[in-house]
Each structure stands twice: as structure tokens, then as C-alpha cells.
Amino acid sequence: xxxxxxxxxxxxxxxxETSAIVEILTRDHGRHAGLVRGGRSRSMRPVLxxxxxxxxxxxxxxxxxxxNFQIEAEDLSAGALMEDPLALSGLNAACAxxxxxxxxxxxxxxxxxxxxxxxSSLDESGVWPAIYVQWExxxxxxxxxxxxxxxxxxxxxxxxxxxxxxxxGRAVSSGAGEPYKDKLLALPGFMTGQGALRSGDVxxxxxxxxxxxxxxxxxxxxxxLPEARLRMIDRLAAAGMV
Amino acid sequence: MNQASGPEIERLIQxxxxxxxxxxxxxxxxxxxxxxxxxxxxxxxAEAMGEAAAKIRACAECGNLDVTDPCAICASQRRxxxxxxxxxxxxxxxxxxxxxxxxxxxxxxxxxxxxxxGIGPDQLNVAKLIERAGREExxxxxxxxxxxxxxxxxxxxxxxxxxxxxxxITSLARGVxxxxxxxxxDDGTLAAAFKSRRPA
Numbered sequence: 290x291x292x293x294x295x296x297x298x299x300x301x302x303x304x305x306e307t308s309a310i311v312e313i314l315t316r317d318h319g320r321h322a323g324l325v326r327g328g329r330s331r332s333m334r335p336v337l338x339x340x341x342x343x344x345x346x347x348x349x350x351x352x353x354x355x356x357n358f359q360i361e362a363e364d365l366s367a368g369a370l371m372e373d374p375l376a377l378s379g380l381n382a383a384c385a386x387x388x389x390x391x392x393x394x395x396x397x398x399x400x401x402x403x404x405x406x407x408x409s410s411l412d413e414s415g416v417w418p419a420i421y422v423q424w425e426x427x428x429x430x431x432x433x434x435x436x437x438x439x440x441x442x443x444x445x446x447x448x449x450x451x452x453x454x455x456x457x458g459r460a461v462s463s464g465a466g467e468p469y470k471d472k473l474l475a476l477p478g479f480m481t482g483q484g485a486l487r488s489g490d491v492x493x494x495x496x497x498x499x500x501x502x503x504x505x506x507x508x509x510x511x512x513x514l515p516e517a518r519l520r521m522i523d524r525l526a527a528a529g530m531v
Numbered sequence: 532m533n534q535a536s537g538p539e540i541e542r543l544i545q546x547x548x549x550x551x552x553x554x555x556x557x558x559x560x561x562x563x564x565x566x567x568x569x570x571x572x573x574x575x576x577a578e579a580m581g582e583a584a585a586k587i588r589a590c591a592e593c594g595n596l597d598v599t600d601p602c603a604i605c606a607s608q609r610r611x612x613x614x615x616x617x618x619x620x621x622x623x624x625x626x627x628x629x630x631x632x633x634x635x636x637x638x639x640x641x642x643x644x645x646x647x648x649g650i651g652p653d654q655l656n657v658a659k660l661i662e663r664a665g666r667e668e669x670x671x672x673x674x675x676x677x678x679x680x681x682x683x684x685x686x687x688x689x690x691x692x693x694x695x696x697x698x699x700i701t702s703l704a705r706g707v708x709x710x711x712x713x714x715x716x717d718d719g720t721l722a723a724a725f726k727s728r729r730p731a
Contacts, residue, residue, distance in 0.1 A: 380680065
């Protein structure tokens with residue numbers, strides 16, 4: 290059993306004194322773990338940082354084995370983000386959500402592509418928070434819990450969609466949702482392509498995707514939203530970006 | 532269990548095998564060596580270990596390990612009390628002491644934020660650091676944490692926590708190491724080195 294593919298590292302933990310168990314988000318093999326022998330060496334440590342893109346060659350005798358990775362660096366972008374606390378919080382949150390939310394060894398090409406776009410945009414602070422929200426929405430959709438934001442669940446209208454039903458995940462228009470607005474979740478315009486990014490939109494988007502991620506993806510397996518995501522929201526709030 | 536040796540030797544081997552760097556085979560070699568050098572090595576070692584276990588404790592001030600509390604560094608009048616260097620582990624403190632590059636005091640965090648290892652802010656020795664930073668004598672906090680994603684996430688977290696304190700918060704520089712060749716440096720280090728360039 291073996292394959293070679295590019296992917297972004299999403300988690301690294303030490304194994305013994307010299308090795309590391311690394312999880313990589315790849316397009317065709319999904320979230321995949323493997324052992325990197327010598328992964329805690331001086332030369333490998335800079336490579337094995339979350340967010341770095343690497344070419345991984347995975348090999349195991351049987352498919353169900355953990356297997357060994359041979360890693361080669363492709364794009365070591367994590368180092369460039371370390372000075373930027375906001376970008377680093379976004380990277381940590383995305384990695385933690387990917388680890389918590391994605392099943393192992395299940396291909397989710399759209400999620401992997403989105404993750405690539407997100408990590409590549411982390412140096413643009415005005416852009417990436419909205420991309421992060423879209424990535425989480427895409428992750429929900431890929432896992433089968435997608436939000437239906439095409440038309441109003443009550444009237445069928447395709448415009449003026451400003452709410453989402455917390456029960457069904459379907460969009461609700463302004464008029465139809467007005468009597469129940471306290472119980473509905475806010476739907477920011479940029480998520481439906483019906484408007485530019487406005488103040489408060491990222492926060493609304495994070496509340497929306499966080500609500501469904503927690504209830505649909507994490508709670509059934511007795512987990513909660515990662516602390517790294519909460520820290521990112523705090524940091525975005527402190528920077529006045531939500 | 533090995534039939535050739537008694538339970539005492541087996542227990543010794545099992546305990547030695549739990550030490551870093553030792554597996555069952557090397558633990559067996561170490562046990563044999565200790566038994567062979569009973570008077571010169573085994574008995575003094577047992578005595579030293581007993582004494583260390585009884586006397587060494589964590590300093591309530593900084594988290595360093597020493598036989599006194601506060602530790603020798605915190606108690607020393609020759610160290611600058613105005614500057615506190617924050618490190619992840621006692622091993623990092625020892626590394627900085629070996630370099631003799633710092634003459635202030637330390638604060639050992641006891642780890643870094645790590646979602647995978649379940650280490651959150653509550654598991655770190657941050658409350659004491661905030662208290663120390665608030666003291667009148669403190670003027671600078673140096674964040675000497677590892678240049679890893681977890682290490683720098685923790686550094687930013689601590690910098691946020693110390694925002695209200697009237698101290699300078701600095702961090703170690705990153706760049707080309709002594710003896711480093713540009714050709715072999717990773718992209719992140721090179722980028723950091725360029726960002727931190729200074730007049731020659």
C-alpha cells in the first residue's frame with residue numbers, strides 16, 4: 290500500500306523521542322495520518338509545522354496500518370505567519386476544525402482545495418476571515434450537513450435572504466422571518482453572493498457555521514468546537530474585524 | 532519474566548526502560564552495568580536519586596526546579612529583577628543558562644497551548660506571570676518560546692494577557708543561526724531573517 294500526494298499539514302504530535310505522528314489534509318486521501326521517522330529532528334521540525342504544504346509518500350504493509358510518511362517540503366508558509374497573531378489564530382482554528390470535523394481517510398477534495406485557498410490568503414487580513422467562514426460552510430456541505438441558502442424555505446423567494454433556520458439549515462427571507470427573528474440565525478449577504486462584506490458579517494458567519502458544526506458534526510461524537518476557534522474569534526473581535 | 536533473574540532485577544530493568552533514550556534492551560545493559568559497579572555507581576546513584584526526590588521542588592515564584600524555594604536564580608541578588616524571560620520548560624531555562632546570555636530572572640510556563648495535547652491556558656503557569664508582570668520592579672518580559680506554531684501561538688496569547696501591564700514585551704529574534712548556510716535554511720527562517728534585517 291502506498292501513494293504520493295501533496296497536502297497541508299494539519300497536526301503534528303511527538304511519538305517516542307525521535308518520531309512524530311503527522312496528519313495531512315490531501316485532496317484524494319482526505320485527512321490522513323502517518324508516522325514520520327526522525328520527525329523530531331532539527332532538520333524536520335521546520336517542515337513539520339501545521340500549515341506547511343508538503344509532498345507526502347505514504348507506505349504501509351496493510352491499508353489499516355498507520356503507515357510511514359516520507360515528507361518533502363513544498364511550501365513552508367507557517368514560518369511566515371508566526372509574526373502575525375491574527376493569521377496564526379486563523380491557521381490554528383482551521384487546522385483544529387479540520388482535525389475535529391473531518392473523518393480520517395475520506396476524500397473531501399473541495400475541503401482540501403478550500404483549505405489551500407484559506408492558508409494561501411492568511412497574509413491578507415482583510416480577506417481571510419470571510420474565506421474562513423466560506424470554508425467552514427463548504428466543510429459542512431461536504432460532510433452532508435450543508436446549509437441550503439438558495440431560496441427562502443417559507444416563500445421560495447431567492448432574494449432578501451437574511452436568516453437561516455437553526456432547525457433545518459435553510460435560508461429564510463426578511464419578510465417571512467420577521468416574526469421569528471429572535472429564534473433565527475443571521476445570514477450574512479456575502480455567503481449568498483448577495484452583497485459585499487459588511488461590518489458584523491464575519492461574526493454572523495462564524496456564529497452560523499459554528500452552530501451547525503457543533504450540533505451536526507461534533508456533538509454526535511461527544512466533541513465541542515476547538516478552543517483554537519474560540520481564540521480566533523476573540524482575536525478577530527479584539528482587532529475589530531468581526 | 533526473565534527466568535534467569537529475580538523480580539528485583541526485573542523491576543529495575545522495567546523502571547530503567549521508562550527513562551528517555553532507553554528501551555528494554557539498553558535498560559538491561561544499564562542494569563547489568565549498575566550491578567557490576569555496585570559501589571562506585573549504583574549506590575551513589577540510588578543515594579543521589581533519593582536525595583533529589585526528597586529535596587528538589589518547583590520554585591513557587593518561577594517554576595524552576597531547585598532544592599530551595601525560591602530557587603537560586605530568584606533568590607540571587609546578582610540577577611536583574613527587572614527582566615523576566617518566559618520559557619516553556621526547565622530544559623529551555625537550562626539551555627539559556629548554558630549560553631550565559633541572560634542575567635535576569637525566568638518564568639517557566641510548563642508547556643505551550645496545544646489543542647492536540649489538550650493543553651489550554653488553564654494548564655499553563657500564566658496567572659503567576661501576570662502577577663509578576665504587575666509588580667513595580669518588573670520592566671520587561673522576554674518571550675523566549677520555541678519558533679513553532681504552538682510556541683508562537685502561546686507567545687501571542689501571553690502578549691495579549693500582559694497588555695494591561697506597564698512592561699515592555701519582547702521576543703527572541705529569528706533568523707540565520709550561527710554556522711547556518713542560506714542554501715540549507717527553510718523558507719520560514721529566511722523570511723524571518725529578511726524581516727528582522729538591521730543596518731550592517
